[in-house]
Amino acid sequence: MKPTVERYRPIVGDEIVDEIYEIAHPLRNKHIVHLNSTYQGGGVAEILQTLVALMNDVGIRTGWRILHGTPDFFEITKKFHNALQGNDINLTDKKKKIYEETNERFSSFTHLDHDLVFVHDPQPLPLIKFYAKKQPWVWRLHIDISKLNNGGLDLLNYLKSFILRYDAMIVSMEKYKKDMPIRQEVIPPSIDPLSSKNEKLSSQTIDRYLNKFGVDRDKPFITQVSRFDKFKDPEGVLRCYQKVKEKVDCRLVMIGNMASDDPEGESIYRRMITQYGDDPDVIFITATNNVLVNALQTEAACVIQKSLKEGFALTVSEALWKKTPVVASNVGGIPAQIIDGVNGYLVNPKDINMCADRIVKIMQNEKMAAEMGEKGHEIVKKNFLITRHLKDYLLLFGQLLQTKQCDNTPQ
Ligand code: UDP
Secondary structure: OOOOHHHHHHHHOHHHHHHHHHHHHHHOOOEEEEEEOOOOOOHHHHHHHHHHHHHHHOOOEEEEEEOOOOHHHHHHHHHHHHHHOOOOOOOOHHHHHHHHHHHHHHHHHOOOOOOEEEEEOOOOHHHHHHOOOOOOEEEEOOOOOOOOOHHHHHHHHHHHHHHOOOOEEEEOOHHHOOOOOOEEEEOOOOEOOOOOOOOOOOHHHHHHHHHHOOOOOOOOEEEEEOOOOHHHOHHHHHHHHHHHHHHOOOEEEEEOOOOOOOOOHHHHHHHHHHHHOOOOOEEEEOOOOHHHHHHHHHHOOEEEEOOOOOOOOHHHHHHHHOOOOEEEEOOOOHHHOOOEOOOEEEEOOOOHHHHHHHHHHHHOOHHHHHHHHHHHHHHHHHHOEHHHHHHHHHHHHHHHHHOOOOOOOOO
């Protein structure tokens, strides 16, 4: 069903829905475009699926374009992504050339005469350089850039030549702000409670999907829902599961679809299969299937998010919304979603024993798990639903559109 703001009224209440209409009113008929690099896989595409529809629903003519890139380009931008999360990088002129030329080529056939341009993440960041800027441009970064090594700092310095042409930069957490002469806003991501991934499923649907993908229910299962990415620590999840299994007989379901802008997924997935594929209680799934993700997050005894770095981790809010407790690393945006011991546990990302211990605790105490689940649902309802996210964006758009911005030279 098409998302409309009205459908959220029974979930979030009248106040926020009425507020959204009120803030959107002066923006009616404005023309806005979102640009990112994939329409499927990963959190950005997940959010845009609903957000773009809701922006149209409240009367803002909102489009969504995908940057066209070659495999070479996405190899480079994945290296940029990893370097911004703390990896090293050899920032060569060749990499910069491919990065900028891809954006320049895209600009030659993409007309951006909108009232506001909204760019997501580093892939399309340089686009601004190739337009005669006539409107506010916003850059939304979805990753954790709080700790950079020398390579990451070099990269950020290079990216600044594009970032500082924007009118505002949005990050997910206060700690991601950087000392740069640009307006910086903190707007955390959100989930859509009415999407097929998060709506309440009947027990028949849950059974049907879990059976179809071979998840037997004769023992409990734990799950991590994540792209196969080294920062999601799939290896750590498997080692942790092995420790849990010493105490509680269970299964592990690792579901990770492939994003078209993430070329590393396939090889990491193959490595996991080679190392751990022999265990009949470990189930790997690469299908893209929202209802299946929903069923897994609903039925898991505990959801894991063992990331080493994490911009936000929508997967945590998704599981909490379904009243499933989450054991997750104390990194990036995760501590904004989990209060240790209240709706799950925060663990040291390097401590496999600690992670396993907390999962076992949840699996061995049903009453506590149910209480944690209830609290998790409330925390997400209050802070991380798409309606709050929409409202934050509309407020910012209203402010930016009041002042006409014309210049695109770095500040
Ligand atoms: N996801 C999915 N299927 C998968 C793996 C992930 O639908 O097999 C979704 C997941 O449910 C979430 C998004 O992809 O909505 C991942 O967002 P998150 O913020 O957790 O991480 P990112 O991939 O953006 O780093």
